[in-house]
Structure formats: C-alpha cells, structure tokens
Amino acid sequence: MTSNHEAAPAPVVLELRNAVKSFGAVVAVSDGTIELREGEIHALIGENGAGKSTMVKILAGVHRPDVATFQVAGEDASFRNVGDSKAAGISVIYQEPTLFPDLTVAENIFIGRQPVNRLRLIDRRRMRRDAAALFAELGVDLDPHRIADGLSIADQQLIEIAKAISMDARVLVMDEPTAALSGAEVDRLFTVARRLRDQGVGILFISHRFEEIFALTDRITVMRDGAYVSTHQTAETTEAEVVREMVGRSVDQLFPKEPAPIGEPVLEVTGLTRRGIFSDINLVVRSGEIVGLAGLVGAGRTEVARAVFGIDRYDDGSVTLNGTPIPPHDPQASIDAGIAFVPEDRRKQGLVMDLSVARNATLAVRRELARMGLISASHEREVAEEWTDRLQVKTSSQSAPVSTLSGGNQQKVVLAKWLATEPSLLIIDEPTRGIDVGTKSEVHRLISDLAGRGIAILMISSELPEVLGMADRVVVMREGRVSEVIDRSDAVPEAVMRAATAAREEVPA
Amino acid sequence: MSTIVSPEKKAARPRWQNALLSRDAVMVAILIATIITASAMLPRFASPLTVGFLLIDVIPVLLIAMPMTLVIIAGEIDLSVASTAGLTSALMGVLWQSGQSMVTIVVLGLIAGLLCGALNGLLVAGLGLPSLAVTIGTLALYRGLALVTIGDDAVADFPVEATSFVTSKIGATGIPVVMIGALLIVLAYAVVLHMTPFGRGLFALGFSTEAAKFVGVKVDRTKFWLFVGTGVVSALAGIFWTLRYSSARSDNASGLELAVVAAVLLGGVSIFGGRGTILGVVSAVLLIGTVNYGLRLERVSDVVLIIVTGALLIISVVGPRIAEGVATRWRGRRLRARVSPTSS
Known part of the structure; x- marks a missing residue:
C-alpha cells in the first residue's frame, strides 16, 4: 500500500537525535531519537512514561532539550518557544484541540494572522474564502462560518490541521489524535493524513492502537524508558515484535514483592459504574494482597479509585470494606472506615505544599x-x-x-x-511517579512491608515493571472496563500490554 | 530560557517562604516601631485618650477582619460585609422606632446578619458560584435592602445607656469596654483557625480543593459556615457602629469591605488562599489604625489617609515578590554559569 515510499527514501525533513530532557532529578528522555522524512507517516510508540509526550513537547517548542542534535529541513533548530517551532514548519495536533469557542471556524484558523483590507480591518470575505479553499484541499466538508463551540473533537482536529496547512507546515505531529474519535471519524482523519503525506508533508503519529498504526504508517519508531529502541519499516515488522521492544527490560529494574499471607477480602467493589467514565467494575482486594490496576492513561483507573474513596460520585454499584458498605461520595466516611488514598498528583492532591x-x-x-x-x-x-x-x-x-x-x-x-x-486498605496511585530511583525502591519495599502487615493494597501504576514486580494480581482496564485479570504467575509484560491495548472485540469476555 | 529556569523556581521557594513565615514577626516589629515613632514624634500621641480613640476606631475593621481572614485563607472572599453591617444598622433604626426593646433589636440584627451570610453561603457553596461575583451582587443587594428598610431617614435617638456603654472605657486606661468582647472574638477565631481540625482543613481547602477533599474536608459545608460567620460578625460590627455614632442609616459602614480586605492582605494572608495567620492580621489592623490616627493628629486629610493605606498594601504585596524575583534571577544566572561549560 505504501510501496512507492519504500523504494527511494525521501529527504529527511526533521531529525532529532540523542535528546536529553530532565525535570529536576527526573529524566524524562535520556536518549530520544526520531527521524522523519518528507511524505511519510511515522509512528512513535512506547508505554506510558516512555517519553513520547516529552518528545512531542520538544518538537512543539514547549520544552527545550538539555542536550540534542536537532535539525529541521537540514538546518539546525533550537526552539525557544512554540512560535519558533511553528515558524520552522512544525504543527502539533493534540488529542483535544483548544479552539476559541466563540469565534467562527475561519476565525480560528486565521487567528492572529487574519487577512486585512486596505483600511487594515479584517477582510472577512477573504478569510472565509481561504478557509473554504483549505477544507476543499483536505477534502472535508466544514462550514467556515460556523461558530466553533459545539464542534466534535474530530472536526476541531481537522480545523487544527487546516490551520497547520495554511501555515505551510512541513511536519505534522499528531499526539494520540484518535483516542476520542469514532470509527468513521478515524477513517476520515486517515484519509486526510494520507492526502497530506502524498503532498509531501511528514507526519508523526502517536498512538496506542496497533491496528491503526499498522493500517496507516510507513515506519515505526519504538521508545522505552525515555530512550530510542528501534525504527522499523511498518510492512516488515509485526505487532508482537514492537510490543516486545516496548516492554523489554532488564531484570535489575524489577521490584519483587515479599510473599505475604493473603487473608480475607477487605475491599469488594461490585458493578461500579459511572456513566461515560467506567462501567461494571468488579474488584476484590484481600488483606496482605497487592492488586495492581494496570492500563493505559485514560483507561479509567484513577477514576475508579476516586469513586471508591468517595471523591467522585458513581451512578451504580457498591463498595464494601471488611463487609461494611461504604457510603458513596464521602471521603471522611471512607477515611473513618479505614481507607487511605495516596493520590497521583502529589503537589495538588497529596500535599498542601505551603x-x-x-x-x-x-x-x-x-x-x-x-x-x-x-x-x-x-x-x-x-x-x-x-x-x-x-x-x-x-x-x-x-x-x-x-x-x-x-x-x-x-x-x-x-x-x-x-x-x-492506620488503614486496612491503601489505595496508591502512581506510587513512584517523579521520584528518583533510590527512593523508588524504598517506596516499593515499604508497600511490600505494609502488605506483610496485612494491609490490603490497590496499586495503580503505569509502569509495567512496577505492576509486575509488586502485584499479586493484575487487573487490566481498557476504555473504562476491566478487560482482564491476570494472576502473578501469568503476568508477563506482553500479556498486560495486549489486554491494555487490544481492540475490544478481540478480547474474550 | 523560561524552560530552564522553571525547575529552579521550585528550589527557590523555600527561602521566599521562610521569609513569609516570619512575616508575622516582621509585622509585629513594624507595628511596635510605628507606635514608638509616633509616641516620640507626636506629643499628644502617647495618652489614654489615644488608646481609647484608636481602639474604638479599629473595632469594626478588626471584627470583620477575623471571619474575612478565614474566608480568604479558604480561597474565597466576601465583599458584602459592609452592606450587611449597613442593613443591620437600618434594621436597628426601624425596630427602635417601632418600640422594640434593645435586646430584641440586637438579637434580630444578628439574625439578619446570619441570613445575609447564609444566602452568600448557599450561592457559593450550594450552587458553586464564584464568591467574588456572588458577594459583589449581594453587596449591592444588601445595601439596597438597607435603603428600602429605612429610606433616607436617620434614627438617632438610641437610649443613652446603650450608646454610652459602647463608648465607655475601662477605668483610666482608655481601653474601651467593648474591646474585651472584640478580643474574645479575635481569640475565638485564632483558636478556630490555628488549633482546631476545622482550621487545619481551611488551609488545605485554600491551597487546593482536591487536596482538601482527599483528607475528608467537607468542602461545601465548610464554605457555607464561613460565610455565615462573616454575616453574623458583620452584623455585630453594624450594631457597634450604630450605637457608637448613635445613628442608624442605610449608608453606615459603606466602603468598609475594602478596608477590611486591605488589612487582611497586609496582614500576610494570601489572596489565593492557603496562607495567613490571625496574629498577622491583628497586627496589620492595628498598624493601619495607628498610622491613620497619627496622621489625623497631624491634621492630614482623609484623602491622604486612604493613599497611605493603599501604599502600605501595595508595598506589602510587592515587597516579597521583588525579593523573590531578585533571588530567582540570581540563582538562574548561577545555574547558567554552572551548566554552560558542561553542555556540549
């Protein structure tokens, strides 16, 4: 399907090599490399926390790499801000675009650089005509007069793409664009992407859905733990190969849980549902047991935990602790009953920094x-x-x-x-996010020790080795549902990744 | 450049915060220095008469500043306080004319304040509306109600027993008797803010609603009671105001809300919530009172007094910022000097 692109490699439009970006003590990207050619669609994949988002932000001019070799169209690039990146011909389409809701579609496209007439007033007619021409070029049917408020996310993305084209973007970065799109919308987006590719635009496509990656892209670059792993021709690799590369990890980074006697059920969650967020969640955590809640960012793990603890409401289902029902939406009652919750955002949720x-x-x-x-x-x-x-x-x-x-x-x-x-259940969301390696293992030892004292532990983690090393059972969530429960003995990285990413219909109920 | 400095900024916080933590000490020191300076420079300043007038002048602001401190620490604001006091005053006038006893009047006045506060609380906590907008609205509403209640009239014939009690002094000290009551309220609010689980929750609430929810703070209920508190104490200030001047009018205490907010902020309470102390606020109220009184003794006009209060407030806000900015810049330069030779 893309054979003409493989034959003679097109010129490289963007090249970022050996990028390093750290935030304080945390190294987000240690060796980031991506090479994008004209007229190709290139997938960048990796687990949560592999450094994809940081790479996108480096390209977008949001973050400045500590160290990097960075060239756009053969010229050295050093972006001080988003404007520099745009000027170099890079446009980023985010998962959820932020348009100005009260302006029209055309005004959104030309915001800040509206065409003006002789009186230096905005030339509305020309703006609409240009917008209509852009949509015709992309082959989509959108009304430039329409107010942006109420447009679907898919339409908003197309407007962002039209904006990018109007600015002569040579590189289009799409950061998980399909996460919130329906099947038909995905198809339309892909048609537009292919059309742009054929016009010579280089597209960097970030996604977790292998199905899409293999249908759309020409090449795939894999990242793991902030570092480049490999680049493949999409036609010459398989899903199994890239998954293996995504999760492959040396053993010394694993964190074993000490064996602890597992007792009676402490937390029992039955049929928990919050419409549009998660549905029919069933969970049991026993004393002395660590249950890992795995899944991609956005799968609904944190939302379930928040509902269990009472921060958020839920529509249906029940939560019991040691056999006693926990009233919904009442954190104080949860605390009194013996639930503790270490939230994911330490600075905003876990602590009062002042x-x-x-x-x-x-x-x-x-x-x-x-x-x-x-x-x-x-x-x-x-x-x-x-x-x-x-x-x-x-x-x-x-x-x-x-x-x-x-x-x-x-x-x-x-x-x-x-x-x-002195809780009987500890919910801990991303226990080691943003902390240095030494303290990390200390925290793991601590959690293991707590389980040893009979505390039931529900651990949400986006780090596979953490989940695999610590959890007695792994509950994998995908798109608001429990997709699989995997016992410690069967919990290998590939199995968890597959359960977290596989298309819904492929998974046995 | 900005991206390089941002992680450093976090490291820059402690010193700046330590400076703020000792802010109370600085405020008390400035207050004492001001009093000493005024006593030395103004011959008529150091006398029981001064103590009496100064304290009786600051009582309305001091009273309302207490619940206001809690409201602002919790991340909200109440601008309707002066209107609540005005409404209470108007109500007192009408009730007195209709022949009610003083006790009934005071009780009904406090109930009116409670209802004013409860309405604010319902709108902010119950409906989740922003308190700035809600209380600007009720600022106009309560003042309007005051005007409807008493019209353009002024009721001045309050019983002498009541008015002279309000202005009476403790022996020869010059300290007003009502100051004892005011101190009890200050003490009560200090205890609530600094020594109770409720007060601990307020700091969490002002810093981050999420952080507060995670430790079981009942956000809506807490905010509701804070606004009820400001309403009742504002009514009390309105009663005091009416009896002190022996005059019930619809425009009593108008504009007082900004004097209160200014004093609270000068006292080191963060307008963004999560930080502040009662000691700092009390010092600020007394500092503003002393400066104003001293200048008034020197026959400086009221216009200038407002300028002085405004300048004090701006300095108190800008001062720490400048210090922080200088520290950050200096640190940033040092960092770049350290990084540039190694980065290849």
Whole structure:
C-alpha cells in the first residue's frame, strides 16, 4: 500500500537525535531519537512514561532539550518557544484541540494572522474564502462560518490541521489524535493524513492502537524508558515484535514483592459504574494482597479509585470494606472506615505544599489529634515525628514547608499522612511517579512491608515493571472496563500490554 | 530560557517562604516601631485618650477582619460585609422606632446578619458560584435592602445607656469596654483557625480543593459556615457602629469591605488562599489604625489617609515578590554559569 515510499527514501525533513530532557532529578528522555522524512507517516510508540509526550513537547517548542542534535529541513533548530517551532514548519495536533469557542471556524484558523483590507480591518470575505479553499484541499466538508463551540473533537482536529496547512507546515505531529474519535471519524482523519503525506508533508503519529498504526504508517519508531529502541519499516515488522521492544527490560529494574499471607477480602467493589467514565467494575482486594490496576492513561483507573474513596460520585454499584458498605461520595466516611488514598498528583492532591511537614503528616488524622476539639502543637509534632521517622523522611525540621523536600521525601510524607490513619486498605496511585530511583525502591519495599502487615493494597501504576514486580494480581482496564485479570504467575509484560491495548472485540469476555 | 529556569523556581521557594513565615514577626516589629515613632514624634500621641480613640476606631475593621481572614485563607472572599453591617444598622433604626426593646433589636440584627451570610453561603457553596461575583451582587443587594428598610431617614435617638456603654472605657486606661468582647472574638477565631481540625482543613481547602477533599474536608459545608460567620460578625460590627455614632442609616459602614480586605492582605494572608495567620492580621489592623490616627493628629486629610493605606498594601504585596524575583534571577544566572561549560 505504501510501496512507492519504500523504494527511494525521501529527504529527511526533521531529525532529532540523542535528546536529553530532565525535570529536576527526573529524566524524562535520556536518549530520544526520531527521524522523519518528507511524505511519510511515522509512528512513535512506547508505554506510558516512555517519553513520547516529552518528545512531542520538544518538537512543539514547549520544552527545550538539555542536550540534542536537532535539525529541521537540514538546518539546525533550537526552539525557544512554540512560535519558533511553528515558524520552522512544525504543527502539533493534540488529542483535544483548544479552539476559541466563540469565534467562527475561519476565525480560528486565521487567528492572529487574519487577512486585512486596505483600511487594515479584517477582510472577512477573504478569510472565509481561504478557509473554504483549505477544507476543499483536505477534502472535508466544514462550514467556515460556523461558530466553533459545539464542534466534535474530530472536526476541531481537522480545523487544527487546516490551520497547520495554511501555515505551510512541513511536519505534522499528531499526539494520540484518535483516542476520542469514532470509527468513521478515524477513517476520515486517515484519509486526510494520507492526502497530506502524498503532498509531501511528514507526519508523526502517536498512538496506542496497533491496528491503526499498522493500517496507516510507513515506519515505526519504538521508545522505552525515555530512550530510542528501534525504527522499523511498518510492512516488515509485526505487532508482537514492537510490543516486545516496548516492554523489554532488564531484570535489575524489577521490584519483587515479599510473599505475604493473603487473608480475607477487605475491599469488594461490585458493578461500579459511572456513566461515560467506567462501567461494571468488579474488584476484590484481600488483606496482605497487592492488586495492581494496570492500563493505559485514560483507561479509567484513577477514576475508579476516586469513586471508591468517595471523591467522585458513581451512578451504580457498591463498595464494601471488611463487609461494611461504604457510603458513596464521602471521603471522611471512607477515611473513618479505614481507607487511605495516596493520590497521583502529589503537589495538588497529596500535599498542601505551603504547610509544614508536621501539618501535612497529621492532616488526615487532624480530628483524632484534637483533644476537647483542640489540637496541641506538641502532640501534633509527636505524631508527625513518629510516622515520618518510621518512613525515614529526610527533612531539616518538622516545621519546614513540605515544598522544600525532594520528590521522594514528599511522597514519603504523603504515605506517612495516610499510614497515621492506620488503614486496612491503601489505595496508591502512581506510587513512584517523579521520584528518583533510590527512593523508588524504598517506596516499593515499604508497600511490600505494609502488605506483610496485612494491609490490603490497590496499586495503580503505569509502569509495567512496577505492576509486575509488586502485584499479586493484575487487573487490566481498557476504555473504562476491566478487560482482564491476570494472576502473578501469568503476568508477563506482553500479556498486560495486549489486554491494555487490544481492540475490544478481540478480547474474550 | 523560561524552560530552564522553571525547575529552579521550585528550589527557590523555600527561602521566599521562610521569609513569609516570619512575616508575622516582621509585622509585629513594624507595628511596635510605628507606635514608638509616633509616641516620640507626636506629643499628644502617647495618652489614654489615644488608646481609647484608636481602639474604638479599629473595632469594626478588626471584627470583620477575623471571619474575612478565614474566608480568604479558604480561597474565597466576601465583599458584602459592609452592606450587611449597613442593613443591620437600618434594621436597628426601624425596630427602635417601632418600640422594640434593645435586646430584641440586637438579637434580630444578628439574625439578619446570619441570613445575609447564609444566602452568600448557599450561592457559593450550594450552587458553586464564584464568591467574588456572588458577594459583589449581594453587596449591592444588601445595601439596597438597607435603603428600602429605612429610606433616607436617620434614627438617632438610641437610649443613652446603650450608646454610652459602647463608648465607655475601662477605668483610666482608655481601653474601651467593648474591646474585651472584640478580643474574645479575635481569640475565638485564632483558636478556630490555628488549633482546631476545622482550621487545619481551611488551609488545605485554600491551597487546593482536591487536596482538601482527599483528607475528608467537607468542602461545601465548610464554605457555607464561613460565610455565615462573616454575616453574623458583620452584623455585630453594624450594631457597634450604630450605637457608637448613635445613628442608624442605610449608608453606615459603606466602603468598609475594602478596608477590611486591605488589612487582611497586609496582614500576610494570601489572596489565593492557603496562607495567613490571625496574629498577622491583628497586627496589620492595628498598624493601619495607628498610622491613620497619627496622621489625623497631624491634621492630614482623609484623602491622604486612604493613599497611605493603599501604599502600605501595595508595598506589602510587592515587597516579597521583588525579593523573590531578585533571588530567582540570581540563582538562574548561577545555574547558567554552572551548566554552560558542561553542555556540549
């Protein structure tokens, strides 16, 4: 289907080699390489956290790489901002475009560079004509007069593409464009993409859906752990091969859970449904057991956990802890019943960054801390010290603002805060996101230790080795449903990845 | 450049925050220095008379600043406080004319404040509307109701027992008797904010609603009660105002909301929520009161007084920012100097 592109390699339009980008102590991309030719559609794939998004943001001019060899159309490129990237001919189409809802389609396309007439006023007629011409070129039927508000995501993406074409983009980066699209919309997008390719545009296509990747792309580049792995001609590789490359990992990075006696069910979730977000979720977590909740970003894992804990409402189903029903939408009741929740965003959800270590560590037990309604500072400090010492939090003092701590130590404060409630169930969302390798294994040892003390643990993680190393059972979610439950003995990376990404109809119920 | 500096910015926070943490100490020091300066420079300043007038002048702002501090720390704002006080005042006038007893009037006034606050609370917490918009609306609404209640009249014939009680002093100290009540309210709010689980939750709420939800703070209920609090205390300030001047009018205390917000912010409460102390706010209220009183003794006009308050506020907000900016820039330069030779 794309044989004419394989025969004589077209000139390279974009080349980013050996890119390094770190955020503080966290290295998001350690060796990022991508080469894009004119007139090709090139897939960039990898697990969550492999560094794809960071690569996109480097290309978009959002992030500046610490180190990189970067050329666009044979010239050295160094983008200080998004404008530089656009000027170099790179346009990024995001999963959910952000148009100005109150402006028309044509105005959105030409925003900031509207054609003007002799009086320096906006030439509306010309703007509409140009917009209509762009849509004709793309072969799509959209009304340039229409107000953007209420357009489908698919239409909004097309408007972004039209905008890119009007700016003579040589490179089009599509960051998971199909995630929110229906089948027919995907087909239309692909038709447009192929048409642009034939006109010589280089398209970088980021997706988790292998079906689409193999139907659309000419080449595939695989990333893993922030580094380039390989590039294949799509026609010459297989899904099995690229999945293997995506998950392949050396053994020393695995985190084994210590065996612990597994007891009675602690958390039982039955038929939990929140319309449009997740449906019919059934889960059991027993004491001493670690259940890993795996799946792609956006599969609904965090949403399920939030509903269980009572942060969000749910429409149907029930949650029980040690046999007692947990009232919906009442986090305090969940805390009182013995559920602890370490959320994924430490800075916004897990901690109050302005408050001291002691205040943060005791925030979840603030009611138990009070005697006759009043909290004494010394008692607060004692309790905080007890738990931060147990978790070996490194801090200059209990009264230091928690924002002064390293990411790993902040995460330990979040854990301390929840362990102080002496929970029977610990929900932990991305336990080691953004923390250094040393502290990472410390956190894993800690979680394993907690399971050993009989706490039931529900761990959400986008890092496969973490899930595989820690979990007694892996519950894989895909598109708001549990797609598979895999026992520890059967939990190999390929099986989890397949359950997380496979098309719905391929999976046995 | 901006992308390189951003991770450094996080590292720059502690020093800046430490400076803010010690802000209370700075505020108290400035207050004491101002009082000493005023006493030395103004011969008539250091006297029981000063203490009396100064304190009685600051009481309305001091009172309303207490619940306002909690509201702002929780990430909201209430601009309807002065109108609530005005409405209470108007109500008092009408009730007194209709022959009600003073006790009934005070109780009904407080209930009116409670209802004003509850309406704000319902709109903000119940319907999830932004408090800035809601209370700008009720600012006009309550002031309008005050005008409807009493019209253009002023009721001035309140009983002497009531008015003289409000302005009476403790012996020869010059300290107004009502200051004891005001101090009790200050103390109560200080305890609630700094020593109760409820107060701990407010800081979390102001920093991030999500963070507060995760530790079980009942966000809506908490906000509702905060607004009820401002309503009741504003009514109390309105009652005080009416009796002190022995005058019930619909335009009593108008514009006071901005004086209160200015004092609260000067006291180190973050307008974005999540940070602040009662001690800082009390110091700021007294500082503004002292400066104003001192200047007034020197026959400086009221227009200038407003300018001084405004300048103090801007300095208090801009000062730490400038310090932070200088620190960040300096750190950024140092970082670039460190990075440039190694980056190939």
